[in-house]
Amino acid sequence: MPPNTMDTAPSLESCRALDAADPLSPLRAQFQLPSGVVYLDGNSLGALPQAALASVQHALQQEWGQGLIRSWNDAGWIHRAQAVGDAIAPLVGAGAGELTVADSTSVNLHKVLWAAIGLAQLRGRGDGPARRVLLTETDNFPTDRYIAQGVCDALDWVLREVGPAPGDHAQAAAIGHPRSSAVMAALSDPQVGVLLLTHVDYRSGAMHDMAAINRAARAAGVITVWDLAHSAGAVEVDLKAAAAQADFAVGCGYKYLNGGPGAPAFVWVHPAHVDAVEQPLRGWLGHAAPFEFDAGYRPAQGIARYACGTPPILSLTALQAGVNSVRAADPLGGMAALRAKSLSLTRTFIRASQAAAQAHGLHLATPLRDEHRGSQVSWACGPQAPDGYSVMRTLIERGVIGDFRASPRPGQPDLLRFGFAPAYNTHEEAWRAAQALGEALRHVARQGPRAAARPAVT
Numbered sequence: 165m166p167p168n169t170m171d172t173a174p175s176l177e178s179c180r181a182l183d184a185a186d187p188l189s190p191l192r193a194q195f196q197l198p199s200g201v202v203y204l205d206g207n208s209l210g211a212l213p214q215a216a217l218a219s220v221q222h223a224l225q226q227e228w229g230q231g232l233i234r235s236w237n238d239a240g241w242i243h244r245a246q247a248v249g250d251a252i253a254p255l256v257g258a259g260a261g262e263l264t265v266a267d268s269t270s271v272n273l274h275k276v277l278w279a280a281i282g283l284a285q286l287r288g289r290g291d292g293p294a295r296r297v298l299l300t301e302t303d304n305f306p307t308d309r310y311i312a313q314g315v316c317d318a319l320d321w322v323l324r325e326v327g328p329a330p331g332d333h334a335q336a337a338a339i340g341h342p343r344s345s346a347v348m349a350a351l352s353d354p355q356v357g358v359l360l361l362t363h364v365d366y367r368s369g370a371m372h373d374m375a376a377i378n379r380a381a382r383a384a385g386v387i388t389v390w391d392l393a394h395s396a397g398a399v400e401v402d403l404k405a406a407a408a409q410a411d412f413a414v415g416c417g418y419k420y421l422n423g424g425p426g427a428p429a430f431v432w433v434h435p436a437h438v439d440a441v442e443q444p445l446r447g448w449l450g451h452a453a454p455f456e457f458d459a460g461y462r463p464a465q466g467i468a469r470y471a472c473g474t475p476p477i478l479s480l481t482a483l484q485a486g487v488n489s490v491r492a493a494d495p496l497g498g499m500a501a502l503r504a505k506s507l508s509l510t511r512t513f514i515r516a517s518q519a520a521a522q523a524h525g526l527h528l529a530t531p532l533r534d535e536h537r538g539s540q541v542s543w544a545c546g547p548q549a550p551d552g553y554s555v556m557r558t559l560i561e562r563g564v565i566g567d568f569r570a571s572p573r574p575g576q577p578d579l580l581r582f583g584f585a586p587a588y589n590t591h592e593e594a595w596r597a598a599q600a601l602g603e604a605l606r607h608v609a610r611q612g613p614r615a616a617a618r619p620a621v622t
């Protein structure tokens with residue numbers, strides 16, 4: 165078997181047989197998916213759960229229209245963020261009351277990084293050299309790096325990035341391998357106080373070994389902050405795993421949790437130190453007693469202090485339906501079943517697409533090993549490949565929706581990304597998408613790249 169290759173291509177019949185045996189197949193009917201479309205972008209925006217239509221309509225017409233301001237109490241608006249947080253918590257191994265929903269992932273990152281530095285400074289008093297390095301990866305999602313740099317600038321810390329050396333194009337191109345061991349090696353510097361990682365890489369889908377990294381970080385006295393944007397609802401996460409507890413986590417509501425465009429995000433802090441430090445955005449809804457209208461700020465106990473301003477009730481209502489659409493897997497095997505199906509879908513797509521992809525100069529940017537792979541498959545465009553943007557445009561016109569990620573740096577390839585949402589995607593769709601990718605590659609290779617202005621969102 166050549167490297168980067170799984171075994172032979174599956175047949176349409178074998179994919180249909182996998183779907184027929186799929187214990188999660190009843191979940192798909194929860195979603196309103198356009199006919200004739202194979203939707204493989206649930207890692208960017210999850211599909212619409214039918215239940216969101218009814219619940220948002222109810223929130224508009226009854227709760228807002230009829231209840232008006234009384235709905236803060238009568239419809240439970242004031243408790244909705246915590247209710248949705250409690251519904252998300254078991255998906256990532258958190259307990260009830262430990263995780264809440266507020267703001268965006270970017271804003272929550274700002275809060276938790278600030279608090280993590282506070283905690284590192286609290287712990288660091290008196291022992292060895294001052295810890296003042298926040299460690300992350302060169303390839304981390306841009307917003308994570310921007311927010312981390314901003315917090316470091318404000319608190320006089322230093323942001324250090326693990327990644328390929330500048331100009332090392334071969335290393336830069338090798339994006340399909342989680343750099344967990346490089347990250348762990350970098351923890352040995354006693355100046356490192358906080359580690360920020362995204363669990364599943366947004367470009368390659370490579371997944372870090374969270375338990376091993378948390379253990380290493382604890383041993384080194386380093387506080388861990390995890391971004392679960394591409395994990396929650398797609399891969400199993402255990403933030404409180406007995407031997408390898410994380411310290412802080414944030415995650416996204418509109419990806420695999422199907423919360424709708426711009427859905428609010430979640431934030432979790434380990435209960436052992438949630439009350440030890442404050443987050444920097446002192447809004448009234450994170451106050452211990454918002455309706456006493458105190459002159460001074462006193463943070464609420466527990467995760468409630470991570471709230472800031474008034475929650476977006478309509479978006480929160482849609483997110484609740486989205487989270488319920490994932491929790492509907494509970495009686496069917498829960499996150500373990502979702503993860504098993506996700507791996508089966510990505511494996512099927514790789515096997516079905518690899519011959520055509522490799523014949524056209526694409527190479528797999530996603531790890532083949534299950535324990536290193538999240539819930540997406542990314543094909544990287546090598547120097548001989550047809551223009552990736554044109555290939556994705558052709559695919560989308562033919563009803564297969566993935567997305568295109570341009571190279572962020574010299575030496576790194578353009579990517580064609582295909583996200584697989586185990587709550588609604590099928591093996592037959594994986595097979596159809598693979599056939600369509602082959603056709604789109606042949607089409608663009610024949611016609612040449614298409615002159616096209618890129619829209620604002622790709």
Ligand SMILES: *Cc1c(COP(=O)(O)O)cnc(C)c1O
Nearest residue numbers: 268269270305307362366391393
């Ligand atoms: C999607 C994503 C975000 C999104 O942040 P927003 O504040 O919701 O725009 C952040 N981090 C990662 C790693 C993501 O994949």
